[in-house]
Amino acid sequence: MTPSEILTEAYRRYMKELRTTAFYKVRDPATCEDLVQDAFLKTWVYLVKGGKIKMMRAFLHHVLSNLIVDEYRKHKTLSLDALAEYGCEPSEDPSGHLFNFLDGKTASLSIKHLPGKYRKVMRMRYVQGLSLKEMSLASGQSKNTLAVQAHRGLEKLRVLHGATA
Secondary structure, X not given: OOHHHHHHHHHHHHHHHHHHHHHHHHOOHHHHHHHHHHHHHHHHHHHHOOOOOOOHHHXXXXXXXXXXXXXXXXXXXXXXXXXXXXXXXXXXXXXXHHHHHHHHHHHHHHXXXXXXXXXXXXXXXXXXXXXXXXXXXXXXXXXXXXXXHHHHHHHHHHHHHHHHO
C-alpha cells in the first residue's frame, strides 16, 4: 500500500476518535481540529520519509498526545483588543507608585534606627542593591551570615516601621 492509501484508511477509521480525544483534552473545537489535522500531517510526513507503522491507531494517538502537550506548553498571550472585549481597560493609578515611594523612603530612613550590624547589611542589600556575593566580598563575612542578618534586620525594620506608622 502507498502512504496515501494508508493515511486515507487511517483517516476514515480514526478521525472521529481522535477528534473526541482532542476535544476532551483541549475543549476548543477550532484548536481540536487543528491538532488532529497536524497529527495526520506529521504521520503523512513520517510515512513519506519511509517510516513504518505497525499500529496506526496507537501511533496517531501518540502523535496527537504530543501535540496536545505542546499546545498546553505554548505561552498564550491575549491582545489588548481581546481584553477590551471583556471590559478590561488598561489604566495607570499613580497613587500606588506614590505610596510605594513614600513607604520605601520611610523604610530607608528607619534603617538608621537599627543596631549597627543590621544597619550595615540593610544598607548594602536594600539601599545599594548589592547581592549576597558582593556583600560577602565587601565585608568578609559568609553569604549565609549576611542572609540571616538581612532577614533579621528586615524583621526589626518591619517592627520599627509598624511602630512609626
